[in-house]
Amino acid sequence: MTVPVELIRHLVMAKRVTVLTGAGVSAESGVPTFRDAQTGLWAKFKPEELATPGAFRRNPRLVWEWYDWRRQRVASVQPNPAHRALAEMQNLFPHFTLITQNVDGLHQRAGSRNVIELHGNITRTKCFDEGTVVTSWPDTGDVPPKCPNCGGLLRPDVVWFEEPMPEAEIQMAIEASTHCDVFLSIGTSTVVQPAASLPFEAMRSGATVGEINPQPTPFTPEANFVLAGNAGLILPELLDRLR
Ligand code: OAD
Numbered sequence: 001m002t003v004p005v006e007l008i009r010h011l012v013m014a015k016r017v018t019v020l021t022g023a024g025v026s027a028e029s030g031v032p033t034f035r036d037a038q039t040g041l042w043a044k045f046k047p048e049e050l051a052t053p054g055a056f057r058r059n060p061r062l063v064w065e066w067y068d069w070r071r072q073r074v075a076s077v078q079p080n081p082a083h084r085a086l087a088e089m090q091n092l093f094p095h096f097t098l099i100t101q102n103v104d105g106l107h108q109r110a111g112s113r114n115v116i117e118l119h120g121n122i123t124r125t126k127c128f129d130e131g132t133v134v135t136s137w138p139d140t141g142d143v144p145p146k147c148p149n150c151g152g153l154l155r156p157d158v159v160w161f162e163e164p165m166p167e168a169e170i171q172m173a174i175e176a177s178t179h180c181d182v183f184l185s186i187g188t189s190t191v192v193q194p195a196a197s198l199p200f201e202a203m204r205s206g207a208t209v210g211e212i213n214p215q216p217t218p219f220t221p222e223a224n225f226v227l228a229g230n231a232g233l234i235l236p237e238l239l240d241r242l243r
Contacts (some may be wrong), residue, residue, distance in 0.1 A: 024187020083110035085235035097176035124157035
């Protein structure tokens, strides 16, 4: 896939670049996406049994163990060329904002700074009752472990269905999306709100918007540039052309 020269031109002139990523960016690291047929997590598991506050109340052990399995998976994989290219790109523009729906921390492990995490981070743990982040707890063998402050149950610090997004992150993401010259939407099915509205907001605000995804999404018909392919191949090429 050749990156369109017009997109490179827009990027070379851009002062403000904003990127939104989704699970597709980590797919080539071996982290399953959510909605890809056969391989996506939601093709195998029911979100309402694993990723809602009600699910945790009903079966905290199941939910904790499922996230523990995902946590181990994430710890065992490495950032891929897409993560690394995005980490390099932050040094090429006066203002570069990376917004992610991913909870795997792979952007940060590749060197990206100030990542706006809309859905939290699977490597962090918080108290289900108090909402405070907890970094250590006594090993009592309880599953899930207990909060060292209040004795409540601990849970992953991610956003579940039926839960609000973190307000500060959403505001920063909207600001960066509506005040950029170029916006890139990469590896997201663009169906989960409010993240899904960001490329549309960017476009309405006058940005040039590109999408990198092997499959069409609801945003594809709107995008100025559609790069239909894998992020791990396209982003390194785009970076090479920018340097
Ligand atoms: P999805 O699983 O919905 O979509 C992944 C997208 O990545 C699809 O459009 C794929 O076509 C694309 N894709 C797959 N491989 C790719 C590759 N190598 N390069 C580029 N794109 C590729 O994941 P998200 O859009 O991130 O939320 O899902 C959004 C949210 O839904 C997640 O954050 C999660 C989920 O429920 C919560 O858990 C709150």
